Each structure stands twice: as structure tokens, then as C-alpha cells.
Amino acid sequence: MEYTPIKLREKLSKFSEHWSPKIIAQMNDYHFKLVKFSGDFVWHRHDETDEVFMVLEGEMSIQFRDGKARLRAGELFVVPKGVEHKPFAESECHVLLVEPSGTINTGSAGGERTAADNVWI
Amino acid sequence: MEYTPIKLREKLSKFSEHWSPKIIAQMNDYHFKLVKFSGDFVWHRHDETDEVFMVLEGEMSIQFRDGKARLRAGELFVVPKGVEHKPFAESECHVLLVEPSGTINTGSAGGERTAADNVWI
Numbered sequence: 259m260e261y262t263p264i265k266l267r268e269k270l271s272k273f274s275e276h277w278s279p280k281i282i283a284q285m286n287d288y289h290f291k292l293v294k295f296s297g298d299f300v301w302h303r304h305d306e307t308d309e310v311f312m313v314l315e316g317e318m319s320i321q322f323r324d325g326k327a328r329l330r331a332g333e334l335f336v337v338p339k340g341v342e343h344k345p346f347a348e349s350e351c352h353v354l355l356v357e358p359s360g361t362i363n364t365g366s367a368g369g370e371r372t373a374a375d376n377v378w379i
Numbered sequence: 380m381e382y383t384p385i386k387l388r389e390k391l392s393k394f395s396e397h398w399s400p401k402i403i404a405q406m407n408d409y410h411f412k413l414v415k416f417s418g419d420f421v422w423h424r425h426d427e428t429d430e431v432f433m434v435l436e437g438e439m440s441i442q443f444r445d446g447k448a449r450l451r452a453g454e455l456f457v458v459p460k461g462v463e464h465k466p467f468a469e470s471e472c473h474v475l476l477v478e479p480s481g482t483i484n485t486g487s488a489g490g491e492r493t494a495a496d497n498v499w500i
Contacts, residue, residue, distance in 0.1 A: 259443075259445055260446060260447060260448075260449075261441075261443070261446055261447065261456070263448055263449070263450045263451075263454040263455060264454060264455045264456065264457075265453065266453045282455075283431065283455060284429075284457065285428075285429040285430070285477060286428055286429050286460075286479075288409070288477075290431070290455070307406075307407055308405075308406040308407050309406070310404065310406045310411070314453075320382075322380075322382070325381060325382055326380075326381060326382065327381075327383070328381075328384070329384045330384075332386065332387045332388055332435075333384040333385060333386050333387065334384060334385045334387070334403075334404060334411070335382070335384045335385065336385075336404050336406050339407075356406060356409075356477065357406075358407075
């Protein structure tokens with residue numbers, strides 16, 4: 259039997275909206291999600307969990323209250339739990355997120371930018 | 380303050396041995412590890428956890444008792460917990476592994492291919 263891997267490029271072609279993470283894989287109680295960033299997001303934090311950002315294509319930054327991380331393709335960053343952050347991408351950027359299932363994109367902030375948290379593609 | 384991201388290519392340049400995963404990041408109680416595969420590994424399983432393989436460069440396969448998955452760069456696969464598997468790479472392949480901290484490369488099999496489980500680069 260031939261098992262099919264998950265192809266990131268193929269999954270990325272299935273959606274175009276920004277700031278709306280889509281689940282592509284589950285490992286134990288963690289989700290791997292793809293998301294397209296463009297422009298500014300909202301300040302928020304995740305009080306219960308760290309969050310991994312891995313850039314697949316493009317460039318982004320993560321602003322913190324005391325500084326900034328800049329990420330390009332092939333780079334990753336772990337945002338520690340409880341730390342306020344605001345992702346930003348000057349032009350469209352494709353990112354792999356890893357975080358516990360049920361993690362909400364806006365974390366503690368809520369509001370109109372909150373995406374559905376359980377959409378598989 | 381400028382925070383530095385983790386650069387996969389730079390980390391990969393820091394070791395050359397095969398089948399010996401190196402930790403590059405921690406998210407909660409999970410580790411992100413880089414590993415270089417070449418040739419055959421041993422049959423093993425992880426009774427307590429799923430395991431994610433994401434190919435960064437090259438090609439590999441994961442053999443199961445009932446079939447096989449073939450992965451190329453930009454593809455990932457979740458090996459379910461308890462499922463026997465044997466990674467293989469015809470030529471050198473660079474892989475990102477995600478699994479709980481303390482996960483041993485040979486899982487239930489043990490033996491001489493067992494690598495130290497807590498090496499950061």
C-alpha cells in the first residue's frame with residue numbers, strides 16, 4: 259500500500275484568505291497549520307502554550323513589546339506562552355504554525371480577526 | 380531588541396553524521412530536531428507518541444509492515460504512535476522531526492543505532 263504524504267505546496271494552493279490558519283496534520287494533540295499572512299495582525303498572547311512559526315515562503319516579522327524577530331523562508335521562531343506578539347508581513351508570506359489543537363489565532367485578544375479554529379484542508 | 384530566528388540551513392551545516400537527531404527548538408514539551416538520513420535505519424515504533432517527519436531537502440521513504448510512504452522536500456508525514464516503521468533514504472536527505480522531548484530515535488527497538496536524545500545545536 260502506498261501512503262500519501264502531506265504536500266505543503268498543494269495545501270497552500272487550496273486557500274487564499276489571510277490570517278486564517280488551516281489544519282493539515284495532527285500529531286498527538288497538536289495541530290500543524292498553514293496560514294497566509296499579509297499586512298498587520300492584532301496584538302495577542304496565548305496564555306497556555308508556546309507557538310511555533312516556520313516561514314515557508316516570503317518574509318515576516320513578529321513584533322514584541324520589547325523588540326522584534328524577522329523571519330525568512332527556512333527560519334522558525336518559538337513564541338513563548340504568555341508573551342504578547344503581533345505578526346506582520348509587508349507582502350504575502352506563507353507560514354507553518356505548530357500549536358495545540360484548539361489554539362485560537364487571536365489568543366487572549368478575541369475580536370473580529372478571530373478565525374474558525376478547526377478547519378482542515 | 381532584535382530576536383534571532385532559528386535558521387534551518389545554518390543548523391544543518393553544523394553536523395554531518397547520519398541518523399542522529401539534533402534539537403533546534405522546544406515548544407512546550409516537544410522538540411524540533413534536524414536529522415540527516417542516508418541508507419537504511421532499523422525497524423522500530425514509538426508506543427507513546429506520534430512522530431512528524433518533514434523533508435527539507437532530498438527524498439526519503441518510510442516503510443511500514445503493510446506499505447510505504449515516499450516523501451520529498453516540502454512534504455510531511457505523521458507516523459501514528461505504536462506503528463512499526465523503517466526510514467530509508469537512497470541518498471542523503473535532510474529532515475525536520477517533531478516529537479515529545481525524550482523521544483529516542485530507535486523507539487522500542489534500542490540497539491547500537493540509538494542516538495543520544497538530548498543534543499542541542
